[in-house]
Amino acid sequence: MVRVVGAPFDLCGRAAGSRMGPAGMRLAGLLRALRSLGVEAEDLGDVPVPLPPSDTEPGFRGFRAFLEVAAALRERVAAVLAAGATPLVLGGDHSLSAGSVAGALDHFGESLAVLWIDAHADLNTPDTSPTGNLHGMPLGLLADLGDGGSSRRAEEWELARARLLPATPLAPRRIGWLGLREVDPPEAARIRRFEGSFVATMHDIDRHGVVAALDGVRRWMAETRPDALWVSFDVDVLDPVLAPGTGTAVRGGLTYREAHLVAELLHEALFREDCPARLAGLDVMETNPMLDAGNTTAVTAVEWVASLFGKTILGER
Ligand SMILES: [Mn+2]
Numbered sequence: 001m002v003r004v005v006g007a008p009f010d011l012c013g014r015a016a017g018s019r020m021g022p023a024g025m026r027l028a029g030l031l032r033a034l035r036s037l038g039v040e041a042e043d044l045g046d047v048p049v050p051l052p053p054s055d056t057e058p059g060f061r062g063f064r065a066f067l068e069v070a071a072a073l074r075e076r077v078a079a080v081l082a083a084g085a086t087p088l089v090l091g092g093d094h095s096l097s098a099g100s101v102a103g104a105l106d107h108f109g110e111s112l113a114v115l116w117i118d119a120h121a122d123l124n125t126p127d128t129s130p131t132g133n134l135h136g137m138p139l140g141l142l143a144d145l146g147d148g149g150s151s152r153r154a155e156e157w158e159l160a161r162a163r164l165l166p167a168t169p170l171a172p173r174r175i176g177w178l179g180l181r182e183v184d185p186p187e188a189a190r191i192r193r194f195e196g197s198f199v200a201t202m203h204d205i206d207r208h209g210v211v212a213a214l215d216g217v218r219r220w221m222a223e224t225r226p227d228a229l230w231v232s233f234d235v236d237v238l239d240p241v242l243a244p245g246t247g248t249a250v251r252g253g254l255t256y257r258e259a260h261l262v263a264e265l266l267h268e269a270l271f272r273e274d275c276p277a278r279l280a281g282l283d284v285m286e287t288n289p290m291l292d293a294g295n296t297t298a299v300t301a302v303e304w305v306a307s308l309f310g311k312t313i314l315g316e317r
Contacts, residue, residue, distance in 0.1 A: 001085040002039055002309075004030065005076050006046035007092035007100075009069045010288070011062025012134035015247040017290025022046060022090035024245075024289040024298035030090075033306040041088075044080070047072040059152040060126075060134050063160075070099030071163050077103025077281060088305070091285035094122060097232045098138040098164050104230045104280050105142075105166040112280060113174040113226035114142075115198075115217065117262070118234035119250045121180055121187040126153040128186035135248075135286075136184075144169035145190065172197045173224045176217060178262065179205070179237035182250045196224055202252055210258050214265035221269070221277050228280035229270060231308070235287050235301050243300055245292025256300070263307035271310065282308065 006022030026043070034041035050065045060066070073089065077100045080087040089100045104112050116122065116139060124136045125146025132153065140146055141160055173196025181202040183191070191199060198220035200213035221229065236246045239253035254262065270279045284305060287298050 002034055002041040002088050003080040003083075003085045004041065004043045004088045004090065005073065005080070006090045007049075007069060007073055007096045008046050009049045009065065009091075009096060010093045011052055012060065012066050012093045012095040013247045014131070014133065015288065015291065017288040018092055018247060018286050019049070020289040021092055021285070021287035021298070024287055024292070024295050025090050025284065025302055028295055028298040028302040030302045030305065033302050033311075034309060037306060037309050037311055039309050044076070047076055059156045060132065063134070063156050066093075066095055066134055067160060067163055070096050070102075070160075073099035074103040074106065074164060078106040081107040081281070086279060087281040089281070089283040089285075091283060091287070093135050094118070094232075094234050094285040095134040095138050097283045097285060098141045098160070100281070100283050101138070101142050101170070101230055101232065102164045102166050104228070105168065105170065108228045108280060110168045110171070110174075111227035112170075112230060113176065113221065113224065113228070113277065114139075114170060114230045114232060115176045115178060115266075116232050116234075117178045117237050118232070119179060119181050119236045119253055120234070120248065121177060121183045121191060123187040123190055124184060126151070126157050128184065130184055139170070139175060141165065142170040143172065143175065174226060176220055177201075178213060178217070179254055181252055205254070205258065210261045211265065214262065214269065217266070218269050221275070226277045229277045230280040230282070231266065232283040232285065233301075233304065234285050235297055238297075238300065243297040245288050245290075245295075245297030246286045247288050247291065248286070259304055260307045263304050264312070267308055267310050
């Protein structure tokens with residue numbers, strides 16, 4: 001049972017337009033694709049988004065609205081999980097995953113792990129971020145990193161922690177990354193210190209391939225034994241040739257075939273009897289139809305989701 005939740009909010013990054021991402025993915029046939037796989041899928045619509053604040057507001061861009069949308073998402077995700085269904089969140093700005101993962105942490109607690117499939121690590125905090133954009137900080141917030149200070153942004157960071165950070169923050173060994181290729185030096189330093197976390201960069205994938213990367217994901221789960229895995233998919237993990245409709249495109253991403261193999265192997269790992277973890281939920285973030293060509297990025301994202309939910313070429317494997 002999958003419950004789709006849209007989060008049409010995009011004020012925390014550089015280029016607006018991903019507020020139309022949920023509409024793009026619905027128009028690309030997301031619900032139809034899931035149902036054709038025998039998945040019972042229902043669309044719960046969008047979480048409410050407040051009117052955009054003025055650009056002259058000090059602090060993080062779009063902060064007040066971000067906090068409202070992320071908090072609403074947290075509640076919605078927790079409610080879907082409490083009802084025994086799997087949330088599928090459509091973004092929207094990747095900052096909002098702080099809200100959706102917080103909702104999953106409310107439900108699963110310490111036993112939840114997160115696989116961040118993204119060109120970026122999103123592990124910045126106000127004191128390390130080179131841009132000051134919140135969409136590079138959701139994991140920094142969820143892992144409870146960064147110190148206070150007295151700037152306006154530090155105050156807002158405290159507000160976000162108070163509103164979004166669950167009792168148990170995400171421990172380093174509960175975070176995995178796949179597809180990284182643009183990581184800020186302070187983020188890289190943090191990842192190197194993160195004991196028990198999992199990382200497969202694009203270099204690792206070039207060198208050893210997707211199969212080895214997913215073997216690594218499986219080993220990481222076998223060693224750290226989470227009960228559930230939240231998958232956060234930023235479409236910018238895909239090569240921009242394939243997915244031009246996204247705000248922070250970086251060259252050298254996953255090809256179409258590589259991306260589908262990732263989804264298929266994740267499906268095999270998570271839906272197997274002997275897998276310790278089940279799929280907690282999924283975010284599909286940063287699809288920006290304003291930057292896209294004919295909705296191709298949303299179509300690609302929907303095809304990826306179908307593979308994750310078990311679409312195969314010949315049916316049963
Ligand atoms: Mn991201």
